[in-house]
Amino acid sequence: MLSSLITSGSIVVISLMFGLALLVAWRRFGLERHAALWAGSFLAAAVGHGLRTAGQIWPGQVELFATLACHASVASFALLAWGFRRRASRSSRGVMAGWLVFTVWILWEWIDHSQTWRATSRLLTATGDAYMVGWIVATLWHKRGTGALARWIMIFYGLYAMSVGVAAELARPGGIISDKAFILVLSIGTPTGMIGTGVMTLLIVASDLAKGLQQQARTDALTGLLNRRGVEDAIRALLGTARKAEPLTVVVVDLDYFKAINDRLGHAAGDDVLLRFAQHLKTSLRAHDVVARIGGEEFVLLLPQTPRADAMALVERLRCSVPEAFAHDTNLERVSASFGVTQVRRGETFDAALARADEALYRSKHEGRDRATHA
Ligand SMILES: Nc1nc2c(ncn2[C@@H]2O[C@H](COP(=O)(O)OP(=O)(O)OP(=O)(O)O)[C@@H](O)[C@H]2O)c(=O)[nH]1
Structure with missing residues (x-):
């Protein structure tokens, strides 16, 4: 008992x-x-x-x-x-x-x-x-x-x-x-x-x-996209395939005169533009492309199996679609973005490719913005 x-x-x-x-x-x-x-x-x-x-x-x-x-x-x-x-x-x-x-x-x-x-x-x-x-x-x-x-x-x-x-x-x-x-x-x-x-x-x-x-x-709290750490993990997985001679394109995208949007309409409106821009990037690309936000108004796209000519055509279409995506919003003046594009070279680190894409972006900004440059 x-x-x-x-x-x-x-x-x-x-x-x-x-x-x-x-x-x-x-x-x-x-x-x-x-x-x-x-x-x-x-x-x-x-x-x-x-x-x-x-x-x-x-x-x-x-x-x-x-x-x-x-x-x-x-x-x-x-x-x-x-x-x-x-x-x-x-x-x-x-x-x-x-x-x-x-x-x-x-x-x-x-x-x-x-x-x-x-x-x-x-x-x-x-x-x-x-x-x-x-x-x-x-x-x-x-x-x-x-x-x-x-x-x-x-x-x-x-x-x-x-x-x-x-x-x-x-x-x-x-x-x-x-x-x-x-x-x-x-x-x-x-x-x-x-x-x-x-x-x-x-x-x-x-x-x-x-x-x-x-x-x-690995996630950016505002947009729900991958953040810097997330994109590094994604590229590590993709670089494996890039080494097998599949072209991998890295694109850095930066909204033009974003500070002016913040200054004129406030930080919350700026956040809303970032969110809509993130959604626009996501819906404009293929399911296996990677979209990440790595800084304030700076985004990175990874385009696997995309050689230079295809990448430039895609980026050009994307660039033209940005003002259209915001055209209905009468509060905003014309919204545009600049792009820096590069191909990951064999054996190269992500940081090296990103630095080259950043240089290309800098040139796009310097030459008047709303344009894409390849490096
Ligand atoms: N609303 C909002 N603003 C942000 C965020 N992160 C960064 N910013 C702002 O983004 C602005 C970026 O300004 P700049 O680097 O001068 O860039 P820009 O005005 O877009 O100019 P260019 O890039 O040269 O065309 C700054 O005012 C930051 O305060 C964010 O998460 N939300």
């Missing part, structure tokens, strides 16, 4: 700790809703195992507590699966439908209260848990990294849920194993599965946070 109280009490503490850790992470770091659902999953598990513990303390109510614990277990797995579906932006209808079916079914067994209701409820709970794990594994099936680790942990958890179902079946009154043996399976498997899942969800949360920060570090 004491040892089983200690076991179920420890499971309550473990699930509470993971639930609270996820809840705090969700609130503190402004995480997406799936983290809250996972926190809910562990808190529901804590409630479920709390009810089991309560059943041991008040044996008179053991059946009521046991059936409520079955509901809490299915709810816990359903919330976990719901979190995974949400994180992957996939529909949770299958999870919800399963949750409803198993809840009603377990409730029905309780109301029916046949001789075998308890064993059947246990079997239903284990099947419901395994069904939810099935959704999680299916959601993670093609994921790499932490997704692959999570998939394996969940496969083991699913196998464990199934073994609980089998044990429940074998422990039916008159079955070949005792109720004690069934409880033993639960006491070993549940804390193991709980710790595995808890560590896994926290790892996923940490890895999502790290990815978000990396993304932020």
